[in-house]
Amino acid sequence: MEDLLLLVHRIPYPPNKGDKIRSWHLLRHLAARYRVHLATFVDDADDWQYVPHVRQLCASSHFAPLNPRRARLRSLRAVLANRALSLDYYSDRSMRGWVRRTMGGAAIERVVVFSSPMAQYAQGWPGARRIVDLCDVDSEKWRAYAEKKPWPASLLYGYEASRLLRYERKVAADSDAALFVSAPEAELFRALAPESAERIGWFGNGVDTAFFSPDGDYANPFAPGKPALVFCGAMDYWPNVDAVQWFARDVFPAVRARVPQASFVIVGARPAPEVQQLAQLPGVTVTGTVPDVRPYVAHAALSVAPLRVARGIQNKVLEAMAMAKTVVVSPQALEGIDAAAGSEVLLAERDTDMAATILAALADEPSRAAIGRAARLRVEASYGWDARLAALDALLEAPRQPGGAPAIPAGIPSPSWNRA
Secondary structure, X not given: OOEEEEEEOOOOOOOOOHHHHHHHHHHHXXXXXXXXXXXXXXXXXXXXXXXXXXXXXXXXXXXXXXXXXXXXXXXXOHHHHOOOHHHHXXXXXXXXXXXXHHHHHOOEEEEEEEOHHHHHHOOOOOOOEEEEEEEOOHHHHHHHHHXXXXXXXXXXXXXXXXXHHHHHHHHHHHOOEEEEOXXXXXXXXXXXXXXXXXXXXXXXXXXXXXXXXXXXXXXXXXXXXXXXXXXXXXXXXXXXXXXXXXXXXXXXXXXXXXXXXXXXXXXXXXXXXXXXXXXXOOOEEEEEOOOOOXXXXXXXXXXXXXXXXXXXXXXXXXXXXXXXOOEEEOHHHHOOOOOXXXXXXXXXXXXXXXXXHHHHHHOOHHHHHHHHHHHHHHHHXXXXXXXXXXXXXXXXXXXXXXXXXXXXXXXXXXXXXXXX
């Protein structure tokens, strides 16, 4: 096996945690094909327990502790240097030293970067092929925050949006390929970084259909006779916080007016204070961390994804579909997912449609079951991880041009690769 350096901003485990699903499958896939040298951060004390499991997949590894509060304070110094806050947030001397020693001690010709701030550790080795998985256009996320947050937060988010976009463009220009999680994200970045259009592609997220299966024997966490609407996600992540706040206050009351026994259950770790306050509303439950989200999805009447700000693929939607559950989505939550509205998911085109769509679905159990079965079939047909990662394999193994530069294939055998 040949050697490969993998840089990931957060430890890629556990594999069923929303923001780590893609990085976990990336590591697993690469470890089966290369001797992987992994550098990553651990920003949650609970995640140290996973280090031995991740380490066993790697030829060598470095796990740098990251305290989010200290990192946020440290990132403010970036303002003085006119650079993105995210770069200083993920800046670490020990990681730089480990990467330098590893690159100097092994014949590493391939570097894979997961998340733009980690690209700062991949500089200085022009002979190595560098593939960057940016996942989403993060700068656009910060721009959306700036539009929705009050001053002075809006000012800081606007600053980060412009500086991070500048850095994302540099990363793409310096890389052999810059990949995203969906065709819309890739198209958006092509418009923002036209100088790198030929380097930009995408591969979509997959789903572990064996793990997220409707056939498991899951204990029912809900009270009998109370149809549950379930939202799953990291509940300290602002787009999720915004989604559940809007749904609980502006949508769910209309549902309960017609179905008084209905409940809205918010499942996810680290609920922000404003999310915890929602538990005071009639019919709303906030679980906090649960050992397994699958029982909540399996026994829900509906899965809901009412996101108003979203970037890339929503794993929560794919996982609920894999469990043969009818998912009611906003347009933002459906972006980049290959699913037919009306037969594989239920789409609420406008905010005013959400309650009506849910009420109609609650009243028609046979239709819900049929949509759930179709959703499962769609995931099985379109979202296997190995097929999704085939584009990356082709890039990493592409022949080199004279002079050592990698030749990016014009026609990679994957529908997910879409060059300008």
